[in-house]
Amino acid sequence: MVYLSCSYIPHEIPLTAGMHVKRGIFEGPLPAMEGYLPRDFCPYARAFLRQYGDDHVVVIAESCDAMRRVYDALRYWSLAGAVHFVDVPRTHDAEAVSFYAEELRNFASNLMDSNAPLPADFCENLKSAIGCMNRIRIGLAKVFDLLSERQVSAVTATRLAMSINQLVADFSTSQDCADLEPRQPRSKHVFAPSIIETIVRKAEELIDKTLSEAHPLHPIGNRIPVGVTGTCLLDLSLLHCIESAGLDVVFIDSCLPSRTYAFTVDNESTSDPFYALAKAYLRKPPCPRMFRDDERIHYLHGLTSDCDARGLIYFAPKFCDQAYYDFLEVKHGLKSPGRLPVLLLEGQYGVGRTGQALTRIAAFREMLESRQIVRAGTSK
């Protein structure tokens, strides 16, 4: 199993290497691992630190100071079979894209455990893996589009994205896939197009099922639409909390799901699939770690306008420096175009199960409601 730590690392490469792959999503830091990192570290980084199996590969990206220390700790204390580092640039100009393409090529070589050049058919196989992942991304994008139409709840959509993450990882253990073909052994270094095709088909089935079940959740006008953003949405509890506080989440801009799925890789315009991957991943909806001028603000402004969000809830995992700085840019950046109210919520795993979060979100809803009343009065 290959565990990925960041949405900038393509699933496509481990899939092409014939390996099970998943984005590392955990339920929180393990008490047994408390001593390895200081307590004033972001919970996602601390959760990532655990004893993996000897045949497990952990891939850490150059996301932040904390994840670099996770990389060091995993190696120093021999907590996984292999640990790889992917150096993701912070810019996205042509030079950065070329650099990242090379970095991804090295990542593929490292996964194949070989100093020799990649197998001749690797690029072709990678292209088909890209095609498969594009299908999943397009499907999921359709589901998330329904958030703004308030036909699918944020919890349902995010849970679907997480199920698909698990499905790609290991379809044989997924309950939803119990009806799949007999479990086929997936040995390392063997690309199995039929298996990937099966996974994609199953993912599409799940997506289609969600799409077919979509229906208006509430009478229009009853609940105020808000967006959710931040570095990393640790779990579903916050979305539950927002929805139970009487707000509708009309978009989610977070590491998982949207920044993992809200783009496609253009496989046609270049013969080099690594370059295509590098370009698409570096230019996908920007993460707070990137330096892309005002693009992130424009992107969020576009999302809020398109989805008609009346407020924004910013979730910052406790001690996440990227989020603390990004929040300020978002708060000030969105102030001028439309004076969008922004609520900052800090927390650990399970933040949505705390009374404090519910109280603050309810107060935010009341504030948005009063603004709506004032606005309605002014327009009369």
Place this chain on the structure above:
Amino acid sequence: MTQGRNNTIRLHREIAGETRRIKVIRALSRKNWVHSIASLVIDYMQRRGGKPYQIDAIKCFAHDFRSSYLEEKPCIFTSAFVPNELIYGLGGVPFLPEAASGFAASFGLAGESLAACESLWYSPDLCSFHRAGVGASVLELTPTPAAVVVSSHLCDGGKRSLFQISQYHNCPFYILDVPYVHSAQTLDRLARQIEKVAASLEREVPGLSGDHMAEAFANSNAARDYYLNLCNLRTNIPSPWRGSEALNYVVLFLWSWGSPWLTKFYRDLVDHAENIIDTGHYPVENEQLRLGWLNLRPYYSPRLFSYLEEKCQVSIAFEEFSHMYWDRLDASVPYMSLAKKIMANPGWGPLERRLEVIGRIVQDFSIDGVVQFAQWGCRQYNGAASILSDYLKKKGVPFLNLDGDGVDERNSGEAQSLTRLGAFVELLESRKLRKVR
């Protein structure tokens, strides 16, 4: 300056809650006569017997501050690990807000900068060196930057806080995206980036040109030669220079490479250390133990160090931040040289690089124990504490991870730190006693 920006600045200052003291300092820092009086005061200090290297350091900063506050030269804000030979080489003056926070703390000004920053929604869980830098910038206690240059390695807070400062001052922002792995290709990529930034600075900032590059490199190399001599002298037992003072001058080490004053400073410091060794008048007269010090120090209070150096007769023999990690610069390939300097930083790349340097410091400076000052909010250095502890344990060197805050007194329990340091010194003493027996 546009009307809109004026309003924003006024609004920010209002939110930040500037005091009369801040207004006075801001106004005075931009007066020509204040800088002229400062020069006279320095001359007076010199006549009164100030140590030459101390006078050099003050002159170095006084010179740069005059140029930047009075806008005699373009002031370029940089993050801590940008090679400032680039800025001096372009004829500008560097200013490091995070390093200046240490200054502010030692002059009792950090409280207002931190309060200003927090009132603008900056989390108190962020590193206080960066928060105080942003606060001082919003209150305009810092000079006005003509541009901002940061490097992406080591510290997330440094680059993000400076990005926000650049937005606040509406000036160009440049980031050097430093690759993680050291290779010919990655060096080449970084060198090209530095070259592009230099070219863009020349275009965008009036008054900058690359004409001074050779001079800045020569200054840097000359200072480096003296500095290596100094490091060699600091291996002497007892230590010829107080570690607490060396930690103050880390600011200069981060700031002034490329300045002619730095060469003079290290030359005079070498003379001073030689003189101390010759005369035997060591700062810690009866040195019992030698410590290695990682990361920075609390700048607002000298008590920890007076306790160590005067009461316990313990020297801080060498500091991680004083480690010379780069080779001589080659002015014929300036950008490649600077790229090599950046990539040579032992804090960057896999942790083994940092461990190796710490191991070497322990050996070369005959260190009895290592203290890491765990700066609140510093994920870059604190995250390695458990590994450091294990690594040093295997080498038989005791390690203390001392929680604290270099700038923000509120995050620091001084009494607790003193107790922990006291216990650590006792442990080292008992080990020494056992060895003697």
